[in-house]
Amino acid sequence: MKKYLLFSLLMLLFFSCTNPVQQTTEDSCKLTIENNSSDNNITVHLGYFGTPTTRSSDVSTTPVGIGETIDFYEAPLNRIVNLWYTHTSGNTNWTTELVSSVTGDTFEFVFEKDKNYSLVLNDSTFEFYSDGVDINDSNPQTVLSEPIFSRDTGQYTDSFYLSLSTDSGNIIYYTKDGTDPRSSATRSRYYSSILISDTTTIKAVSYDYQNYSSIAEKSYQFIGLFSVYTNSSIFPTNTTPLAVEFDFGREVTELILDQIAVTNGTPSNLSTLDNIIYTLDVTPVSDGDVTVQIEEGAVTDTNGNSNASTTATFIFDGTPPSVTINPTSELDTYYDTVEYEIIFSEDISSSLYSSDLICTNGTVSSVMLDSSSIETRYTFKVYPENKGDISVSLPADTVTDSAGNENISATASALVNYIPIGEVREIAVSGDSSWMYAIDYDYMNLIKLDTANQKIDSLILLPHPNPVSIKYSQSDDILYIAYRYRDIISRYDLASNSFLSELDYDTSSTTGETWSIDIAPVSRKLYALSPAGTFDDYLRIIDLDSGSLIASGTVDGSLIGVTDSTGEILIGNEGTSPSTLHQYREGSGKTIIEYQNVRLGGNGQHIAVSPDDNHVIFTNGGGNGTGYTIFDILPADISQKYGEWVNDNYPEYGTFSHDSQYFYSNNYNDGILIFDMNYTRLKTIDIPNRQDYVIFTPNSDGTVLAAFSYDTYYDREYRFYFYTEIRP
Incomplete structure (x- = not known):
């Protein structure tokens, strides 16, 4: 008997030492170990893994069989430890290092008091959780925040739209029937605000495609009248019948047709599938507003609450536009x-x-x-x-x-009664401010412009084709017209509205063409400029009455302007860069002598002399100076200037008023610009096709500006424009 008792005590002591009962203490944490590997009787060690000679285990678990789970409470706290496990297979002892999937090194961890840890051992991997978060994962599980509700739990009298949001932008699932939004078959994904119009409990979770947040829950109780939502529209429609919808947001008692008032329409086919949403057909009687109203208290919900009065409005338009x-x-x-x-x-x-x-x-x-x-x-x-x-x-x-x-x-x-207009090369004034004249290069017409009524008055057929230049002589009230391929000057008498005898001059020494003309009515001279080769031009000065030659000679340029009172001849290069303005005078023996020249920019465009002979301009596409300016030049000494008009960009054409008090120019962007002689811009006139071809001239009293432009790209829109109020 004594031997038996002694044996029993020894066995109890043995099992107490080899299978101790482990339980939590004041300074401990819980480590749950789960063996999902194919290795049996695994012993987990916590300590310093190091090398086989330096390896040191602080504490070890009892063996864990295949598929078994144990709880362990003796992990060393608040210091770095390694985890590994050993087991025996056959006659061989095996040691398996736990390697971090994040760093690739020996797994290191610090156990903390009062936390729960879980170690899951698989055949080739392991999972290590700290309060549910896998900390041995290169993409660790995230603890998601619950959705945020825009309204708190409470009692409400009016319907509202509930917004849900997350601080991390994850998707949201919700339910309205009290079921779990993580798994319920009735859950909905949140896209936009939710109409809350009846007593409802909303449960919602955040989801990042791997993990769910905990469930957030709010309850809303409705008391009093509830709102009804309709499909009213502010946009006209020609649909008939109109499909009207009433959404009560909750199950209600039956709605009948007598409870609905319709203006400008006939109701029919009231129906519902769920006693929540009702539909109604309304056939409009005429164009205009159609209203459909449900009176207050027409229906009640399951809580005894009644509906508020609701009106749906539509705009019916069944008439096609005439x-x-x-x-x-x-x-x-x-x-x-x-x-x-x-x-x-x-x-x-x-x-x-x-x-x-x-x-x-x-x-x-x-x-x-x-x-x-x-x-x-x-x-x-x-x-x-x-x-x-x-x-x-x-x-x-x-x-x-x-x-x-x-x-x-x-x-x-x-x-x-369409009579075509072609390219107009020049516009000339006359002594009568009601009339101006232009030449049509393409259709061989002299165009009479009525400035008083701002229109074309008539077309006068010219005796020769291709007119290139027209000038008016106030001293004899005659228009002088030159032609490109004729050495003839036509004279049109404005007093009799008839052509006089022509001035014939010799162009045999040149190419037989004429570029342009200018006249000096007081000194009775006509200046005819012709091309004379690749780079040279030829100038003839002709007696305005007899047509006899006064002087001639080679000049450098195809643009011309003259001063009647002093006989200065201003010649410029057209379209060349750099552009040079030349000053010529008559010499002895019927010769023409260059007095001086000055470069004034690039891409020469036009020369104009003021009627008082005190100013000359030579527009250049690049401008005469900085800012695309146009120089106001002294005709007697072209190296000198009074000042300059700031044209902003691409000056092309320029002219003066008949009293020499105003200057007109144009540019690529703005149109026609009007300046005073102090270089102040007074007005800007927009004109069609201003970026293509534009010419203009004021009438003799300066009250009307006649302009012509056309679209050079499409070769169309040949048109005159008349502008009044052109002076301050």
Whole structure:
């Protein structure tokens, strides 16, 4: 008996030493070890792994069999330890190092008091969790924040939209029926605010495609009248019947047709699938507002709350837009364009293009919306092909109004007495401020301009083609006209409106062409400039009355201006860089002598002398000075200047008023510029095709500026423009 008791005590002591009962102490943490590997009886060691000779274990667990899990409470706290495990297979002892998947080194860790750790051993990997976070993962599990609610739990009287958000931008799942948003079949993904109109509990979680946050939950209780949402629209529609929808946001008692009031429409087909959303067909009676109203207290929800009064409003438009097309320019026209307007009875929502319009005997271009009319008036141009009828039509169903109605067709016809205008080389004043004259290089016409009524008065057929230059002599009231390929000067008497005998001069020593002319009416001289070779030009000074030669000689340039009172001859290079202004005078023996020259920029464009003979300009595309300026030059000494007009960019053309008190120029961006003789810009005039070809001249009293321009790229839009109020 004593032997048996002694044996029992020894066995109890043995099992107590080899399988101690482990439990938490005041200074400990919990380490749960799970063996999911194929190695049996694994012993986990905590200490310094080092090398086989330096390896030292501070504490070891009891063996853990395959598929077993144990809790361990003796991990050393607050110092770095390594983890490894050993087991025996056959007659061999195996040691397995736990290597960090983050750093690739021996796994190191510091155990902290009152935390829970979990070590999961697999065949080739391991997982180590600290309070649920895997800290041996190169992409460690993130603890996600709960969704943030825009409204707190509470009681509400009116419906509202609930917003959910996360501080990390993760997606959100939510439920409205109290189920778990992590797994519920009724969960919804949050995209936009949620209508809360009935007593509801919202549960929501954040999700990063791997992990869920904990569940956030808010409850909302509704008391009193509840709102009803409709599909009202502020946009016109031509749909009939209108599909009206009422969303009560909760299950309600039956809604009947008698509880619905409709204006300008007939209701029918009231229906619902769930007693939450009701639909109704309303057939409009006429164009205008259609209203559909549910009276207050028409229905109640399961809590006994009644609905508030709700009105749905629609704008019905079942009438297609009508169209009117009218020509707006004179039909007895000398221009190569006829302008039209097209007016719709209401705003149209689709754009109108040139290709939408059908035109006979012409081409439609430049369809533009009149910005002052919103979307009801458009303008466009037609380029006639021949004299006769021009017909422009807009087919039906080309454009739509804002309700979707397509237009009714429209057609406009106009009898156009179209007489084409070509390139106008120069415009001349006359002694009568009501009349100005221009030459048409292409169609061999002298064009009479009515400045009082601002239009073309008539066309006078010239005796020769290709007119290049026209000048007016006030002393005898005659226009002098030169032709490019003729050594003849036509004289047109304004008093009798007839051609006089022509001045014939010899061009046999040159190419037989004429560039330009200028006249000195007081001294009775005409200056004719002709090309005389590749680089040279030839100047003839002719008696204005007899046509006899006064002087001649080679000069350098194809642009000319003269002073009547002093006989200064100013010649410039056109289109060359650098551009040089030359000053010539008559010499003895019918010769012409150069007095001096000065370079004034590049790309010479035009020479003009003021009527009082005190100023001369030579415009250059690059400007005469900094800022694209135009120099105000002394004709008697072209090396001197009074000052300069700042033209801003690309000066091309310039001229003076008849009283020499104003200067006019143009530039590429702004149009026509008006300056005083103190170099102050007074006015800017916008002109079409200002970036192409523009010339202009004020009438004799300075009240009207006549200008001509055309589109050089498309070779069209040859047109005169008249501007009044051109002086301060």
